[in-house]
Amino acid sequence: MPDEAGAMRVVAAMSGGVDSAVAAARAVDAGHDVTGVHLALSRNPRSYRSGARGCCSIEDAGDARRAADALGIAFYVWDMSEEFADHVVDDFVAEYAAGRTPNPCLRCNESIKFAAVLDRALALGFDAVVTGHYADLRTAPDGTIEMHRAVDAAKDQSYVLGVLTQDQLAHSMFPLGGSVKSDVRIEAERRGLQVATKPDSHDICFIPDGDNAAWLTEKLGPRPGEIVDEQGAVVGSHDGAYAFTIGQRRGLRLGVPADDGRPRFVLDIEPVSGTVTVGARESLTVDRLECIKPLWCGSPPVSLHATVQLRAHGAEHRARVRVAEGAVDVELTDPAEGIAPGQACVIYDGTRVVGSATIARTG
Known part of the structure; x- marks a missing residue:
C-alpha cells in the first residue's frame, strides 16, 4: 500500500x-x-x-x-x-x-x-x-x-x-x-x-484489415439468409446475418428498391433463421431499453433521472433509469436511433459514471 x-x-x-x-x-x-x-x-x-x-x-x-x-x-x-x-x-x-x-x-x-x-x-x-x-x-x-x-x-x-x-x-x-x-x-x-x-488506434485490434464481415465469415462460415422489408417481402439475400448490424445503411446490396426510393436501414436481425429486416430510418427510433448484467461503479441506484450513452462516441440521451432484480429499465426522454442488442448502456449522473448494463431489447 x-x-x-x-x-x-x-x-x-x-x-x-x-x-x-x-x-x-x-x-x-x-x-x-x-x-x-x-x-x-x-x-x-x-x-x-x-x-x-x-x-x-x-x-x-x-x-x-x-x-x-x-x-x-x-x-x-x-x-x-x-x-x-x-x-x-x-x-x-x-x-x-x-x-x-x-x-x-x-x-x-x-x-x-x-x-x-x-x-x-x-x-x-x-x-x-x-x-x-x-x-x-x-x-x-x-x-x-x-x-x-x-x-x-x-x-x-x-x-x-x-x-x-x-x-x-x-x-x-x-x-x-x-x-x-x-x-x-x-x-x-x-x-x-x-x-x-504515432497515430491513434481506431479499429478492432484482432481484425487485421478492419473488415469485420470477412473476418466473421472466416470464423463462422457462410450462413445464407434472406433480407426482407417490414412487410416480409424478400428484397435481397446475404451470406451471413453476422455481417450486419442494426442501423446499417451501406453494403446491403438490395435487389428491390424501396417504393419511395429512400435509403433503407437494417432494423432487425433474426439469428436462427438468418433473416435480416430492412426499412425506413424512422423505424430505427427507440425510446425504451431493457438492459441486463448491470455493473455499478459504486452503490446500485434504485431509480434516477440521468443521461445514458449508447455508443463509444455517441451522444448523451436524457433518461429515467429504474433498477430492479438485476435488470435495468431505461426510458429515453431523448429517443435514439439504430440501437442494437448487445451494445452497452452507460449511465451518467452529470459527469459521473454510475454504471453500465448490456442492452437486451429495445422498443
Missing part, C-alpha cells in the same frame, strides 16, 4: 501508444515506483493488426519497450493471449452469431485490463494499475472513488470504462483525465518519446 509520502508501487499498462507512455511518465513524476507492462494478446502478434496503430502488434511492443527505456523504468511483457481469446475474441464471435452487436474494447477493459491484469498486479504486491485512458477519478466526501468524464470531450473514454467496479476504481490511475490530447502529444515530444506523433 502507499507509503507515508503517498508513493505506490504501480504497474503502467503500456500499449505502445503515446497516451500510455505519457501516463507512465506522469506516474514516475508523481514519485511512484513504476513498472511498465505490455500485454501480449496473441500468441502470433502478426495475426492481429500490424503497423504503428498503438495496441497489439509487434511494432507496438517495441514502441512500449523503447518508451519504458526512455523513462528509466523496468519493463515486462505479460502473456494475456489465452484470457484475451476466451473473454474478448470468442465473446465477440458468439455475440455476432447470436445477432447482437458487442463492444470488444469494453469487454477487454472489464475482463483483461482491469480484471486479469489488476488481479495479477495485486497478487505481485503492486498497489494500482496506471493506464492512458481519458477519464477522471475523484474521491467523494464519503471516501468512495468516483469516475467522471475526461476534460477532453473528444477523447473521453469513460464509456468503455463504465464496467469498472468500486474495488477496481480504487486500484486504478488515469493520469490523463484532466488533459487534452494535443497537450499530451506536445508533452511526449518534450520528453523525447518516439511515440509522440
Whole structure:
C-alpha cells in the first residue's frame, strides 16, 4: 500500500501508444515506483493488426519497450493471449452469431485490463494499475472513488470504462483525465518519446484489415439468409446475418428498391433463421431499453433521472433509469436511433459514471 509520502508501487499498462507512455511518465513524476507492462494478446502478434496503430502488434511492443527505456523504468511483457481469446475474441464471435452487436474494447477493459491484469498486479504486491485512458477519478466526501468524464470531450473514454467496479476504481490511475490530447502529444515530444506523433488506434485490434464481415465469415462460415422489408417481402439475400448490424445503411446490396426510393436501414436481425429486416430510418427510433448484467461503479441506484450513452462516441440521451432484480429499465426522454442488442448502456449522473448494463431489447 502507499507509503507515508503517498508513493505506490504501480504497474503502467503500456500499449505502445503515446497516451500510455505519457501516463507512465506522469506516474514516475508523481514519485511512484513504476513498472511498465505490455500485454501480449496473441500468441502470433502478426495475426492481429500490424503497423504503428498503438495496441497489439509487434511494432507496438517495441514502441512500449523503447518508451519504458526512455523513462528509466523496468519493463515486462505479460502473456494475456489465452484470457484475451476466451473473454474478448470468442465473446465477440458468439455475440455476432447470436445477432447482437458487442463492444470488444469494453469487454477487454472489464475482463483483461482491469480484471486479469489488476488481479495479477495485486497478487505481485503492486498497489494500482496506471493506464492512458481519458477519464477522471475523484474521491467523494464519503471516501468512495468516483469516475467522471475526461476534460477532453473528444477523447473521453469513460464509456468503455463504465464496467469498472468500486474495488477496481480504487486500484486504478488515469493520469490523463484532466488533459487534452494535443497537450499530451506536445508533452511526449518534450520528453523525447518516439511515440509522440504515432497515430491513434481506431479499429478492432484482432481484425487485421478492419473488415469485420470477412473476418466473421472466416470464423463462422457462410450462413445464407434472406433480407426482407417490414412487410416480409424478400428484397435481397446475404451470406451471413453476422455481417450486419442494426442501423446499417451501406453494403446491403438490395435487389428491390424501396417504393419511395429512400435509403433503407437494417432494423432487425433474426439469428436462427438468418433473416435480416430492412426499412425506413424512422423505424430505427427507440425510446425504451431493457438492459441486463448491470455493473455499478459504486452503490446500485434504485431509480434516477440521468443521461445514458449508447455508443463509444455517441451522444448523451436524457433518461429515467429504474433498477430492479438485476435488470435495468431505461426510458429515453431523448429517443435514439439504430440501437442494437448487445451494445452497452452507460449511465451518467452529470459527469459521473454510475454504471453500465448490456442492452437486451429495445422498443
